[in-house]
Amino acid sequence: MTNITRPTLVIDxxxxxxxxxxxxxxxxxxNLHFRPHFKTHQSVVVGEWFRNFGVSAITVSSxxxxxxxxxxxxxxxxxxxxxxxxxxxxxxxxxxxxxxxxTLENKETAEILAKHISAPAGVYIKVDxxxxxxxxxxxxTSKLDAILEVIATNKKLNFKGFLTHNGLTYSALSTNxxxxxxxxxxxxxxxxxxxxxxxxxxxxxxxxxxxSCSICNNFSEVDEIRPGNFVFYDLMQQSLGxxxxxxxxxxxxxxxxxxxxSRNEVVIYGGAIHLSKDSMQNTDGKEFYGRIAINKKGEKxxxxxxxxxxxxxxxxxxxxxxxxxxxxFKIGELVEIIPIHSCLTANLARRYLTTQGEEIKMINx
Amino acid sequence: MTNITRPTLVIDxxxxxxxxxxxxxxxxxxNLHFRPHFKTHQSVVVGEWFRNFGVSAITVSSxxxxxxxxxxxxxxxxxxxxxxxxxxxxxxxxxxxxxxxxTLENKETAEILAKHISAPAGVYIKVDxxxxxxxxxxxxTSKLDAILEVIATNKKLNFKGFLTHNGLTYSALSTNxxxxxxxxxxxxxxxxxxxxxxxxxxxxxxxxxxxSCSICNNFSEVDEIRPGNFVFYDLMQQSLGxxxxxxxxxxxxxxxxxxxxSRNEVVIYGGAIHLSKDSMQNTDGKEFYGRIAINKKGEKxxxxxxxxxxxxxxxxxxxxxxxxxxxxFKIGELVEIIPIHSCLTANLARRYLTTQGEEIKMINx
Numbered sequence: 001m002t003n004i005t006r007p008t009l010v011i012d013x014x015x016x017x018x019x020x021x022x023x024x025x026x027x028x029x030x031n032l033h034f035r036p037h038f039k040t041h042q043s044v045v046v047g048e049w050f051r052n053f054g055v056s057a058i059t060v061s062s063x064x065x066x067x068x069x070x071x072x073x074x075x076x077x078x079x080x081x082x083x084x085x086x087x088x089x090x091x092x093x094x095x096x097x098x099x100x101x102x103t104l105e106n107k108e109t110a111e112i113l114a115k116h117i118s119a120p121a122g123v124y125i126k127v128d129x130x131x132x133x134x135x136x137x138x139x140x141t142s143k144l145d146a147i148l149e150v151i152a153t154n155k156k157l158n159f160k161g162f163l164t165h166n167g168l169t170y171s172a173l174s175t176n177x178x179x180x181x182x183x184x185x186x187x188x189x190x191x192x193x194x195x196x197x198x199x200x201x202x203x204x205x206x207x208x209x210x211x212s213c214s215i216c217n218n219f220s221e222v223d224e225i226r227p228g229n230f231v232f233y234d235l236m237q238q239s240l241g242x243x244x245x246x247x248x249x250x251x252x253x254x255x256x257x258x259x260x261x262s263r264n265e266v267v268i269y270g271g272a273i274h275l276s277k278d279s280m281q282n283t284d285g286k287e288f289y290g291r292i293a294i295n296k297k298g299e300k301x302x303x304x305x306x307x308x309x310x311x312x313x314x315x316x317x318x319x320x321x322x323x324x325x326x327x328x329f330k331i332g333e334l335v336e337i338i339p340i341h342s343c344l345t346a347n348l349a350r351r352y353l354t355t356q357g358e359e360i361k362m363i364n365x
Numbered sequence: 366m367t368n369i370t371r372p373t374l375v376i377d378x379x380x381x382x383x384x385x386x387x388x389x390x391x392x393x394x395x396n397l398h399f400r401p402h403f404k405t406h407q408s409v410v411v412g413e414w415f416r417n418f419g420v421s422a423i424t425v426s427s428x429x430x431x432x433x434x435x436x437x438x439x440x441x442x443x444x445x446x447x448x449x450x451x452x453x454x455x456x457x458x459x460x461x462x463x464x465x466x467x468t469l470e471n472k473e474t475a476e477i478l479a480k481h482i483s484a485p486a487g488v489y490i491k492v493d494x495x496x497x498x499x500x501x502x503x504x505x506t507s508k509l510d511a512i513l514e515v516i517a518t519n520k521k522l523n524f525k526g527f528l529t530h531n532g533l534t535y536s537a538l539s540t541n542x543x544x545x546x547x548x549x550x551x552x553x554x555x556x557x558x559x560x561x562x563x564x565x566x567x568x569x570x571x572x573x574x575x576x577s578c579s580i581c582n583n584f585s586e587v588d589e590i591r592p593g594n595f596v597f598y599d600l601m602q603q604s605l606g607x608x609x610x611x612x613x614x615x616x617x618x619x620x621x622x623x624x625x626x627s628r629n630e631v632v633i634y635g636g637a638i639h640l641s642k643d644s645m646q647n648t649d650g651k652e653f654y655g656r657i658a659i660n661k662k663g664e665k666x667x668x669x670x671x672x673x674x675x676x677x678x679x680x681x682x683x684x685x686x687x688x689x690x691x692x693x694f695k696i697g698e699l700v701e702i703i704p705i706h707s708c709l710t711a712n713l714a715r716r717y718l719t720t721q722g723e724e725i726k727m728i729n730x
Contacts, residue, residue: 004451005449005451005452005455006427006428006429006449006451006452039679039680061679061680062371062634062680063371064371081622081634081680081681082622082623082632082634083622084370084371084620084622084634085620085696085697086369086370086371086620086697086699087370087371090370105623106623106624106696108696108697109622109623109696109697112697132625132628133632133676133678133681133683134622134623134625134632134681134683167678255449255450255451257446257447257448257449257474257499258447258470258471258474258499259471260497260499263497267447267498267499269427269446269447269449272641272643272709273709273712276637276641276642277641277642277643277644277709278637278642279642311498313498313532314404314426314708314709314712315404315426315427315446316446316498316499318498318499331450331471331473331474332450332451332473332474332477334451343679344637344638344642344679347638347679348713350729364715364729
């Protein structure tokens with residue numbers, strides 16, 4: 001850490017391993033296939049850490065990411081994003097080389113896929129349990145049937161089941177609300193499974209949100225979980241009650257470049273192109289972009305909510321700190337920011353440094 | 366454009382050239398040194414376009430960017446960011462090779478610089494005319510004097526003048542407010558110049574915000590302008606009244622992957638890692654992340670404010686469109702999104718495609 005001179009995303013490998021082990025154990029305890037989402041870390045090095053916990057199948061959110069991990073000998077990949085028909089050539093190359101699963105949610109795309117697929121591929125149908133981002137509402141079975149009919153026209157396509165992302169759990173106001181939103185999704189998925197079980201005895205249900213995979217214990221009818229964020233966690237998950245501060249494995253470490261005593265503000269080299277503009281609402285109602293961790297007398301400490309990243313421009317970050325802490329921050333030293341949303345921060349970082357000093361590359365390093 | 370299969374930032378070179386020419390002309394008409402900020406485009410190829418308009422001196426916002434452009438024979442660079450003393454080694458290497466200007470705003474940093482600088486460098490003092498991001502409030506002359514005293518202790522350091530960024534113009538509610546905020550800054554800078562003119566007859570005033578550089582016509586006492594965003598402009602500038610839609614040179618072109626007629630929503634491959642989470646408030650009070658440009662019957666058209674990017678997750682974008690336009694969007698086709706903040710979108714894109722089909726690399730391509 002002492003060699004850091006520019007904003008650097010530092011990850012604690014021990015915490016990552018613990019997070020992976022806990023989720024792998026949970027999957028195993030609940031008889032769930034564990035297919036972690038690699039969109040959060042986007043790194044073949046971090047990917048290796050998962051293999052040690054028996055992970056051999058993964059999820060990604062783009063064809064590009066599938067290509068990146070396939071090149072590192074991951075040969076069982078689900079692209080959990082609505083099929084982009086403009087990438088059929090790349091998809092066919094992937095399907096020829098690995099066990100590739102695709103995601104469909106409309107008949108038009110299914111028809112193009114059935115016409116152009118040139119190697120065997122698994123197919124999940126994306127369903128919507130109420131989040132309303134995308135996917136077919138679970139009760140609209142005629143739409144599901146229409147896609148299934150198209151899939152059946154091409155022997156290369158193997159229908160595997162229904163995939164969903166219950167994004168509603170990210171906006172829950174309490175852990176109880178996460179439980180109830182998860183349970184509501186389970187009920188919908190259960191009817192779905194019952195309806196299709198006779199025609200497709202192996203039909204799978206795959207779910208993906210980190211909040212419910214982290215804290216819920218009822219996964220009836222679920223066959224597979226695809227959480228991603230849990231490997232790092234972040235402030236958003238901590239504030240939901242899904243993880244503790246001790247589970248957050250990432251910090252953006254930034255140089256301090258200026259101080260403004262009249263307004264208790266500290267200026268860091270670390271802005272929107274390092275942390276991302278994802279924000280949360282602080283206790284005082286104001287948007288903020290990260291919290292602050294310090295080492296005080298050899299002890300790690302997270303400063304309370306009166307100390308936070310208040311504003312971001314391209315490379316500047318403005319930290320608001322309480323009067324009591326102001327003198328602790330010194331120009332030319334480093335400060336650790338806990339990011340709001342680790343997926344976006346990691347994507348901007350393009351590389352990691354571990355707390356042990358190892359440099360780790362990512363997809364676009 | 367027909368070969369695009371993934372989210373791609375397309376730039377219109379003709380519009381960029383027009384934007385550069387207009388700003389270069391304005392600088393010349395007002396007897397201002399034109400030192401454009403290259404943090405927006407971050408590309409040596411786009412940098413070349415500036416040379417044709419007589420630009421030989423540039424601004425950047427990090428040592429890393431200075432290194433990138435210095436490697437492309439830019440030999441007069443101002444780093445308009447508070448000096449990060451942790452990068453002294455890199456700064457010394459740069460100063461040995463090019464005309465480098467640094468930015469100071471506190472005595473601690475000045476002392477470290479004076480102690481460690483090993484080659485001649487220009488120094489600007491960053492002043493704050495009311496934006497309160499960073500810099501010394503213009504009336505705090507004792508703080509300015511303290512820095513000047515330190516600079517004077519090392520002959521390698523050459524005090525050049527005062528540099529400011531009047532970020533207040535970006536939150537103006539009308540062009541009149543931009544004029545008045547600019548004028549307010551000019552008054553403060555004028556007193557500053559008067560106070561220091563006898564001791565430093567060549568003291569310069571350097572300002573940087575795109576809004577006032579674009580639309581104001583009074584630059585009394587200003588010696589240099591450093592706008593950056595104007596090369597591309599964006600929705601934020603258009604909504605401020607600083608540019609027209611026709612001046613915006615960038616579009617994020619994204620594949621359409623799904624449609625939801627029941628809520629008039631179109632799902633694109635294009636999310637927070639492509640557009641950034643920078644948002645604006647729509648006429649209905651809701652946050653949004655971009656507007657939509659279409660080609661209808663051979664004519665370019667920007668859809669009205671009832672059509673917009675409503676939500677973003679990592680790779681998904683959800684576009685809300687009016688009923689009337691819904692059928693225009695077809696799965697498997699492309700849609701053009703006008704970004705809210707082109708600097709952040711360009712930084713995420715990592716490369717450009719011109720409307721003529723030329724691929725353009727950036728700093729981290």
